[in-house]
Amino acid sequence: MRLVKTLPFLLSLSAALGSASAWALPTDRDQPIHIQSDDAQIDDKQGVATYKGNVIITQGTLKITGNTVTITRAPNGDVDVFTAVGNLAYYEQKPQVDKPIVQAWGVTIQYFAPQNRIVLIDKAKVINDGNTSEGEKIVYDTVKQVVNAGRGNGSKITAPRPRIDMVIQPKNKPADQKAN
Numbered sequence: 001m002r003l004v005k006t007l008p009f010l011l012s013l014s015a016a017l018g019s020a021s022a023w024a025l026p027t028d029r030d031q032p033i034h035i036q037s038d039d040a041q042i043d044d045k046q047g048v049a050t051y052k053g054n055v056i057i058t059q060g061t062l063k064i065t066g067n068t069v070t071i072t073r074a075p076n077g078d079v080d081v082f083t084a085v086g087n088l089a090y091y092e093q094k095p096q097v098d099k100p101i102v103q104a105w106g107v108t109i110q111y112f113a114p115q116n117r118i119v120l121i122d123k124a125k126v127i128n129d130g131n132t133s134e135g136e137k138i139v140y141d142t143v144k145q146v147v148n149a150g151r152g153n154g155s156k157i158t159a160p161r162p163r164i165d166m167v168i169q170p171k172n173k174p175a176d177q178k179a180n
Contacts (some may be wrong), residue, residue, distance in 0.1 A: 037053050051070075055068065061093050068086070069089075080112070081112055091104040100129055103126070107123050108122060116141060117141055120139075121157075122159065124137055124138040131168050135151075135161050
């Protein structure tokens with residue numbers, strides 16, 4: 001009986017996730033959404049779904065994991081925010097066919113679907129094409145592939161990091177430029 005009541009929410013969630021992930025590989029949005037968890041609580045009226053217990057959400061190359069993942073929808077039914085909490089929560093996605101998977105970790109990961117922005121809070125780390133960024137808080141634009149890292153002001157930080165730590169890999173030069 002509960003499935004019948006939540007089926008409209010799940011169907012609208014699937015449609016919304018498909019449109020919200022347009023920034024990823026073109027085929028990601030056409031893939032089904034898979035959610036695995038030990039427990040699920042869905043409030044269709046409020047547009048909130050909370051999954052608990054080793055949560056794994058996948059759609060194409062998108063993967064979000066955490067101890068708890070909450071998905072909220074905007075009034076129009078589109079996915080607004082994914083919030084994953086864990087020790088550590090994890091995000092990955094392949095931005096383009098010819099690019100490697102981008103990986104990110106944090107105690108809290110918030111993915112703002114309409115803005116194509118991920119906010120990592122506490123023990124935050126992003127690995128993008130061999131480059132790493134670590135700090136208390138990282139904001140990552142998934143379209144522009146831009147990282148802004150800094151202090152987690154106003155956030156509860158379990159592992160304070162007064163400084164940002166980044167590693168930027170050298171660009172590979174074509175063979176004819178290496179010989180000069």
